[in-house]
Amino acid sequence: MRGMTAGLIGAGLALAMAASSAQGAPPGFCREYANAALNQVRGALAIPRCRRGMEGNRWSSDFRVHYDWCL
Numbered sequence: 001m002r003g004m005t006a007g008l009i010g011a012g013l014a015l016a017m018a019a020s021s022a023q024g025a026p027p028g029f030c031r032e033y034a035n036a037a038l039n040q041v042r043g044a045l046a047i048p049r050c051r052r053g054m055e056g057n058r059w060s061s062d063f064r065v066h067y068d069w070c071l
Contacts, residue, residue: 005036005039005040007038011030011035011058012025012029012033012070014025024070024071025070025071027071029070030067030070032071033066033067033070034063034064034067034070035063037066038063038066040063041054041059041060041061044059045061048061057069
């Protein structure tokens, strides 16, 4: 599961960097991306020392924030 999550995030980043203009990914991909992002947020929240650096939307625990960004 962790390898798949990393692969999805890596693919998303590659897509974002390859595009000459900002374009969103398909909704199905964005659902997976948002779920992977939430898993990372939960993992970081479980480590007290990590919480201090968790600022901004990147570390939001709201699915919609990550999903909308991906779209």
